[in-house]
Amino acid sequence: MSPATVLHSRLLMRLEMASNxxxxxxxxxxxxVPNTLPAPKFQIGQQVYWQALSDPDFGxxxxxxxxxxxxxxxxxxxxxxxLDTASPSSAFIQLDWAFEDDLAVxxxxxxxxxxx
Numbered sequence: 180m181s182p183a184t185v186l187h188s189r190l191l192m193r194l195e196m197a198s199n200x201x202x203x204x205x206x207x208x209x210x211x212v213p214n215t216l217p218a219p220k221f222q223i224g225q226q227v228y229w230q231a232l233s234d235p236d237f238g239x240x241x242x243x244x245x246x247x248x249x250x251x252x253x254x255x256x257x258x259x260x261x262l263d264t265a266s267p268s269s270a271f272i273q274l275d276w277a278f279e280d281d282l283a284v285x286x287x288x289x290x291x292x293x294x295x
Contacts, residue, residue, distance in 0.1 A: 221240050225240045227285060229277065231281060235267075236268045237285055238275075242258070244259075258277050260277055261273065262275060
């Protein structure tokens with residue numbers, strides 16, 4: 180990483196530790212941006228969950244970007260997910276980022292009918 184990139188990352192970490200404000204993880208554009216992008220799998224507002232977890236977090240898509248995540252070099256769509264207040268991690272985080280392959284659409288369940 181370049182010195183400017185390292186400085187930027189450290190500044191973001193300090194800002195995140197100094198406040199409870201929502202922060203954006205360090206993302207960079209890929210070296211070569213394709214002329215056309217595939218359609219994203221999820222749309223803004225769609226309810227999703229992390230499919231690989233036994234007690235998954237869930238929420239609504241708030242934003243989507245095409246980028247490279249700096250720590251793993253994963254190129255593709257990254258989704259900003261606003262966690263539902265009933266999501267397991269919502270007590271300490273309001274917003275999280277996820278790779279497209281980590282998410283799935285929340286299944287629709289019929290309303291519960293309570294016998295009387």
